[in-house]
Amino acid sequence: MEDEAIVSLLFSKNAEGLDALSAKYGGLLLLIAGHILPQRDAEEAVNDCYFKVWKSIPPYRPVYLRSFLCKVVRQISLDRWRAAHRKKRDETALADLEDLELLAAPVQDDAYEGVGAAIDAFLDGLDVESRTLFVRRYFLWETPASLAQRFGLTENHVSVKLHRLREKLRKYLRKEGYAI
Amino acid sequence: MKDTSFSDAMGQISDKHIQEAIAIDGKEALEKAKQRERRRRGNRIRRFALPAAACLCVVLAGVLAIRMGNTAPVNPAPAATQPEMEQTEPVLGMDPAENPNSEVQIPNPMQDLGSPEAVGQAMGHAFPVLLDRTPETCTVIQYGPVPAMGRVLYTDGTELAMGPAGEDISGIYGGELVKELTVDDISVSVLTYGEQMYALWDQDGFAWCWYAAQGDSDQAALEAAVREAVAAIQG
Structure with a gap:
């Protein structure tokens, strides 16, 4: 399914949009999260990402869906990583x-x-x-x-x-x- | 003053860089991207060099014309002693310097050929005839003995151009890669530059470029048009 169609489904709050999103970009999002977090946490980060996307569309309508998703999952993964390593206060790992x-x-x-x-x-x-x-x-x-x-x-x-x-x-x- | 972590700042980079990095996912894609970059740089040089060369030609032609005008007698001799009429007319094959009445003409590189078939004939490859699109102008651009590019502008504002294979014939520098498509095993790059969306690909020994109508951002429509063009080129 084309990105425009997925965004339209999400915009009309149709859950099929999330299914299409997961089918098309689930692997990429898991890969990005997996570069930052252990596998299990990465899967949770991807689910958080879907939730955040669901909440933000509408009113937000991304022009480039793929890079929007990458930014969201990356930020969620970083936040999760920081929460887990708060005592260290650095990003060395x-x-x-x-x-x-x-x-x-x-x-x-x-x-x-x-x-x-x-x-x-x-x-x-x-x-x-x-x-x-x-x-x-x-x-x-x-x-x-x-x-x-x-x-x-x-x-x-x-x-x-x-x-x-x-x-x-x-x-x-x-x-x-x-x-x- | 606020401290921003570098990793957070990286999260703010533009979509075009992210799209590009994801699209270039292997050695082959990287090589293609490098080739495109080299072509764009070449086009950039050509974009400045060609107008500069054309300006230089015009200036030289002007200087030559003025000099030839100055070599004509200031006070012409009486009519009886003037050369014969045929001598004052330009003579084919005669050196322009010896022919004071000759004019310097710079040929127009744009030739209107009237139909896509004629463009195809001039280019040495059939130009596709697209259903539901009416050609408005069909031109060939020729600087030397061989046509450099053939273009057909349609009445809906879209345009299809063909040129030498392996070159970025769009004439646009700095286009942003939006998507890489594969249509019948042919790799097609979809790009945007400002409000102009266009697609580039190589097929049948030629480079092809499809331009959407100015301001038309319908990517699906562009992809459909490219598919139609690719199929029509295959015949």
Whole structure:
């Protein structure tokens, strides 16, 4: 079923919309949640995601359903992970040690969406391979090993590339006036 | 001042980056995306280089015309001593510099051919005839000895173009990839740029581009039109 049809069903509060959503995107959502949470928690996060989508449509009508779902399940999974690791107050377990510095670093931001827009502009300036690796790693939480296998690269190549991209982003954000 | 975690900030990136990353899910898709990027960069250079070259030609032609005008006698001799009439008319095969009355003409690269069949004949591949669509203009763009592109604009504002295989013939730089479709084993990219939605694919040794009508965001209609075009090209 096309995304537009699914959104229309959800908009008219027809439960078939949820079935179609689950059939089409359940695997992808479970994959994203599974990158952050253990399997059982990931399944619960996906169910929470369906519930949140059900509540928010209507009035919200997503233009790109797939990326909307990815954002929702990602945020729910992160919130769940944080709740489970509240005592640690860091995000080290989410990523390899080499990623720690950037992931855990708070970015001082007056306007919450400002950093997101700055990262968007940074991504616009990258070549398609770098952009894909970066988004798959830091938005979809795919591991360097999985990225290497997916794109026929060596794990070392992926790690080095991601390291350089992080450095580049750090410099870019500083230049844009963000303290990181 | 508020602290935002980097991972939260990443959650705010635009949909186009997420869509692109999910669509590029393997080595082959990545290679295709790289090729598209290279083509777009090439198109960007061509977009600036072609008008610049055309401007240069016009300027050179103007300078040449002025210089030739200046070489004509300031005070022409009496009529009796003027050259014969046939000498003042442009003579085919004569060097323009020797022919003060010759005009510099830049051929129009756009040729209106009147029908999709004629466009197909010029391009060397049958141009599909689409049911329920009436052609408004059927043109071929030709800079050199071989036509570079054939286009048919329909009365409903949609358009189908064909050009050399492996090239992004849309003429649009910076289009945003919305979806990758497979129609009869042919990979079709659906893109948007502002209010323009269009689709690109390679088929039968040519690149094809379908443009939805300006401002028409009906993706399902575009996909249906692409399917119809792909089937019609296959004959």
